[in-house]
Amino acid sequence: MRIALDAMGTDTAPSAEVAGAIDALRDVTSQDVEIILVGDEEVVRAELARHDDVPRGIRVHHAPDRVSAEDSPASVIRRKPDSSIVVGLKLHKDGDADGFVSAGPTGAVMASSLFTLRPLPGVDRPPVGTLLPTAGDLSLLLDAGANIGCKPSNLVQFAHLGSTYMRDAMGRENPRVGLLNIGEEPGKGDEVTMETFELLKVDAGLNFIGNIEGRDIVRGDCDVIVCDGFVGNILLKFYESVAGYIVDLLKAELDTVEDSNVDLEHVFRVLDYAEYGGAPLLGLGGVSIICHGGSPPKAIRNALIVAARAIRSGLVKHSAEELLT
Amino acid sequence: MRIALDAMGTDTAPSAEVAGAIDALRDVTSQDVEIILVGDEEVVRAELARHDDVPRGIRVHHAPDRVSAEDSPASVIRRKPDSSIVVGLKLHKDGDADGFVSAGPTGAVMASSLFTLRPLPGVDRPPVGTLLPTAGDLSLLLDAGANIGCKPSNLVQFAHLGSTYMRDAMGRENPRVGLLNIGEEPGKGDEVTMETFELLKVDAGLNFIGNIEGRDIVRGDCDVIVCDGFVGNILLKFYESVAGYIVDLLKAELDTVEDSNVDLEHVFRVLDYAEYGGAPLLGLGGVSIICHGGSPPKAIRNALIVAARAIRSGLVKHSAEELLT
Numbered sequence: 001m002r003i004a005l006d007a008m009g010t011d012t013a014p015s016a017e018v019a020g021a022i023d024a025l026r027d028v029t030s031q032d033v034e035i036i037l038v039g040d041e042e043v044v045r046a047e048l049a050r051h052d053d054v055p056r057g058i059r060v061h062h063a064p065d066r067v068s069a070e071d072s073p074a075s076v077i078r079r080k081p082d083s084s085i086v087v088g089l090k091l092h093k094d095g096d097a098d099g100f101v102s103a104g105p106t107g108a109v110m111a112s113s114l115f116t117l118r119p120l121p122g123v124d125r126p127p128v129g130t131l132l133p134t135a136g137d138l139s140l141l142l143d144a145g146a147n148i149g150c151k152p153s154n155l156v157q158f159a160h161l162g163s164t165y166m167r168d169a170m171g172r173e174n175p176r177v178g179l180l181n182i183g184e185e186p187g188k189g190d191e192v193t194m195e196t197f198e199l200l201k202v203d204a205g206l207n208f209i210g211n212i213e214g215r216d217i218v219r220g221d222c223d224v225i226v227c228d229g230f231v232g233n234i235l236l237k238f239y240e241s242v243a244g245y246i247v248d249l250l251k252a253e254l255d256t257v258e259d260s261n262v263d264l265e266h267v268f269r270v271l272d273y274a275e276y277g278g279a280p281l282l283g284l285g286g287v288s289i290i291c292h293g294g295s296p297p298k299a300i301r302n303a304l305i306v307a308a309r310a311i312r313s314g315l316v317k318h319s320a321e322e323l324l325t
Numbered sequence: 326m327r328i329a330l331d332a333m334g335t336d337t338a339p340s341a342e343v344a345g346a347i348d349a350l351r352d353v354t355s356q357d358v359e360i361i362l363v364g365d366e367e368v369v370r371a372e373l374a375r376h377d378d379v380p381r382g383i384r385v386h387h388a389p390d391r392v393s394a395e396d397s398p399a400s401v402i403r404r405k406p407d408s409s410i411v412v413g414l415k416l417h418k419d420g421d422a423d424g425f426v427s428a429g430p431t432g433a434v435m436a437s438s439l440f441t442l443r444p445l446p447g448v449d450r451p452p453v454g455t456l457l458p459t460a461g462d463l464s465l466l467l468d469a470g471a472n473i474g475c476k477p478s479n480l481v482q483f484a485h486l487g488s489t490y491m492r493d494a495m496g497r498e499n500p501r502v503g504l505l506n507i508g509e510e511p512g513k514g515d516e517v518t519m520e521t522f523e524l525l526k527v528d529a530g531l532n533f534i535g536n537i538e539g540r541d542i543v544r545g546d547c548d549v550i551v552c553d554g555f556v557g558n559i560l561l562k563f564y565e566s567v568a569g570y571i572v573d574l575l576k577a578e579l580d581t582v583e584d585s586n587v588d589l590e591h592v593f594r595v596l597d598y599a600e601y602g603g604a605p606l607l608g609l610g611g612v613s614i615i616c617h618g619g620s621p622p623k624a625i626r627n628a629l630i631v632a633a634r635a636i637r638s639g640l641v642k643h644s645a646e647e648l649l650t
Contacts, residue, residue, distance in 0.1 A: 182558040214562030237539030245543040
């Protein structure tokens with residue numbers, strides 16, 4: 001199995017990418033994995049040379065150009081055909097790689113993935129998912145911001161694509177699906193959520209547990225949380241920032257205690273998005289996973305491992321089948 | 326000034342209400358305030374008798390009935406005319422009280438307030454606001470769940486009503502207004518937010534600072550955060566629960582440290598909604614403030630103090646003027 005990794009995506013590229021790729025290959029579950037670092041060959045090789053323990057299975061594929069946050073996402077395919085994003089996705093599309101991971105600008109990775117890998121038959125609006133830390137297991141929230149103003153049929157597709165992902169990439173059996181709403185009872189919410197509720201309720205292919213409220217998210221009762229990208233995006237960004245805010249409050253408090261030997265490492269780890277392996281684009285004819293621009297090596301490593309699991313389990317094939325049934 | 330307090334609203338009624346009213350009257354800023362405890366007279370007087378330091382300024386007004394969470398909010402006015410909610414609001418409506426505070430079921434307090442106090446001229450959909458703790462000062466989020474599927478004109482009214490409240494009840498000069506959206510640039514969001522942005526931008530009566538994202542909320546850059554009640558409700562409930570979740574993570578961690586003398590009191594206090602004096606219903610011909618059903622005496626006390634400030638500053642008159650200009 002070969003995964004194309006955009007080597008020029010993070011703010012510290014290609015340093016985090018190279019270190020993350022090396023770490024991923026050291027992982028026992030990844031022994032049959034080859035990682036193709038896509039980027040300026042000279043720069044990437046120079047970075048590789050700084051590691052004296054590069055495992056077999058690392059390759060470099062030259063792409064001289066790089067997408068920046070200033071580039072209009074929709075124009076990247078046309079204007080930056082030699083960028084690491086476009087070249088990496090083309091490797092996947094042409095069958096020279098089985099998946100793609102990038103920490104480049106989110107909009108550019110999304111638009112380029114959509115254009116290159118194309119939606120699966122029947123998918124109207126491919127969603128982007130994000131894994132949220134909860135008091136239970138991780139929950140997949142989707143859509144996390146790609147699709148604003150969704151119809152009920154879109155949200156039902158998100159439920160199916162999210163379930164397939166949680167089964168294939170995260171190993172969850174019979175994933176529980178919740179519809180994010182302003183009350184638990186049927187009949188709550190706006191027209192779209194009310195109609196979506198009725199569709200999900202009678203969908204035999206889903207383990208639909210009903211409406212969930214904002215307060216239910218952190219309990220971790222759902223494997224998949226379905227919502228419009230408008231609320232999903234606001235919620236996701238809020239969660240990231242509020243976790244940081246509360247931890248800062250706490251650190252300031254601990255600093256007032258002399259010789260405190262309280263180790264906050266564990267709390268930080270639970271709340272650390274880097275643990276969770278990126279945001280998958282779902283419903284496409286390929287595996288494409290987006291990481292934060294600020295990703296450390298660990299986040300890249302985890303995204304590669306999730307990509308490998310998604311590829312190995314046949315996520316794309318299962319997603320296509322899920323939508324046909 | 327007289328404030329009608331629903332004495333039968335909290336889960337511990339009338340205990341929290343009586344204690345909160347006594348505490349509020351002890352506050353120096355409240356010396357001209359009279360609090361009318363509205364509820365079953367016998368029950369309320371028995372609770373008062375448990376305090377041996379009841380200040381002057383406490384009165385009891387008999388209302389034999391009580392609204393429960395099972396009552397349909399819209400039917401309370403008709404079916405429970407002798408309930409503490411309906412009787413208390415009627416005191417306000419008839420001029421025998423200048424404001425109303427209740428920790429009864431939110432939907433019932435909202436529907437009854439709307440019916441009794443009526444929207445101010447020109448107010449299409451009166452919003453409910455909530456104060457959020459941030460790294461800066463408190464921010465008022467509105468609408469927090471009363472209005473789903475708002476039009477741009479509704480959201481613009483929320484901005485005006487929220488600004489007036491933050492000025493009158495919270496003492497903020499020239500309150501900064503942000504529009505909750507999925508990106509900072511103009512042109513982001515759905516049709517409603519895009520059109521709202523254009524209206525707010527040219528509104529000379531507002532200090533509009535532009536779109537704000539989910540991640541900006543906790544920074545506290547805004548005094549007023551405007552959004553549809555769908556996203557507002559989900560966000561608010563999420564914030565409450567996630568703060569509890571992170572604090573729990575932390576407590577568990579601190580418990581593993583022997584003889585820890587870390588005092589988390591301060592952190593809890595910052596995140597404690599009870600500090601902030603309830604959720605105001607805005608755009609009505611009166612002052613109506615809703616508290617959590619689980620409110621401790623402190624939350625009741627603070628809501629009473631905020632109500633007193635809103636009454637004294639002329640919130641209702643200013644709100645009416647704000648919408649005419």
